[in-house]
């Protein structure tokens with residue numbers, strides 16, 4: 001045991017999970033949690049629900065379940081709410097997304113029907129491709145007034161659902177590409193921008209501001225800039241809110257961050273990595289817009305560079321060619337297909353190839369990530385961890401990181417960092433995998 005044990009407030013009571021965007025990911029998550037609570041299914045893919053954590057030396061044989069090791073909110077105490085530009089309740093939205101089967105949705109129908117989307121803060125310049133009746137929006141007022149309206153929504157939800165604590169997870173559409181601008185550089189400039197409707201403040205930043213201002217943890221599931229700007233960090237400093245992002249690590253990028261560390265560990269070279277996807281859900285349609293795709297592409301391209309470190313291993317990785325494509329193909333719905341072709345080389349430079357054809361289900365991979373992020377963000381808040389939570393990089397394609405640091409993309413290093421953070425919070429020795437039962441390192 002180390003003496004670093006932190007005071008962590010109790011996880012008892014109810015936790016409210018608020019989500020901008022009641023689409024494929026959030027409805028699959030909410031319906032899934034309810035199905036799991038009723039014993040109809042298992043929380044596959046969720047580290048908080050299924051994972052264990054090794055403690056002490058291997059000889060000690062101590063590997064409790066994570067949720068028994070550290071106090072996390074219980075699934076039965078979770079309450080859900082959200083905002084969307086569409087009027088559909090959670091049941092109707094889940095039906096439209098066609099991810100979960102009708103018979104499962106029918107079982108939890110009354111529960112889902114009670115979850116009505118609150119009117120959204122929306123700006124069509126940032127999300128162009130939504131079709132249909134998108135009138136469930138907050139029409140009037142400055143961006144600051146809209147942020148205040150969101151804060152009132154948060155208070156009303158807390159009152160209605162009698163929840164003790166809250167977290168917010170962005171599950172709404174990917175916004176158009178945006179670079180950090182002067183208005184994002186400090187809190188005073190940002191708040192002035194909110195009052196003056198600065199066009200460089202997209203809706204996601206208005207939600208993030210509302211959450212962080214109230215000290216509510218914020219996790220960003222999309223690649224939007226959102227909380228990854230100095231003004232938000234300054235606000236976190238003031239209110240103590242923990243934040244994390246960006247872009248849930250599912251599908252193709254998950255595979256990339258599993259395979260690339262293995263190639264590098266064995267010093268196998270890479271000439272090129274070509275990735276293409278077909279997908280037909282609304283996310284795919286939004287990403288058909290070049291500006292939203294640019295946000296996604298930037299997020300997807302970063303991982304390999306950081307994992308392979310071409311500057312340290314030029315003979316193996318200098319100038320490897322990396323291409324990522326997303327093709328909107330409606331017949332596929334949420335059942336994406338991701339193809340990867342890797343041109344690699346081994347001993348004496350002899351070329352080889354790897355082909356991956358991943359027939360995945362996007363929202364099925366994303367839903368357990370939303371659950372884990374909600375529970376761990378709540379833990380961070382109860383442990384008084386504020387600002388960027390790098391230990392949650394495990395869940396993101398494009399992890400946000402402190403100034404002067406580089407993002408960690410290697411899934412296995414990310415996992416080690418996450419579990420060591422849990423050990424640290426509980427005052428347990430960190431595990432380096434150095435020790436052995438024969439040599440007491």
Ligand SMILES: NC(=O)c1ccc[n+]([C@@H]2O[C@H](COP(=O)([O-])OP(=O)(O)OC[C@H]3O[C@@H](n4cnc5c(N)ncnc54)[C@H](O)[C@@H]3O)[C@@H](O)[C@H]2O)c1
Nearest residue numbers: 021023024025084120171172173174222248250282283362
């Ligand atoms: N499914 C995955 O595997 C995965 C992985 C990484 C990231 N993501 C990201 O998660 C997000 C959600 O994905 P999805 O498949 O559920 O998409 P979706 O299109 O099914 O749902 C997004 C919802 O957000 C709503 N929306 C858009 N702008 C809004 C706003 N300003 N306020 C409130 N609601 C708004 C849309 O109306 C839509 O209902 C996307 O940004 C996607 O890129 C998903």
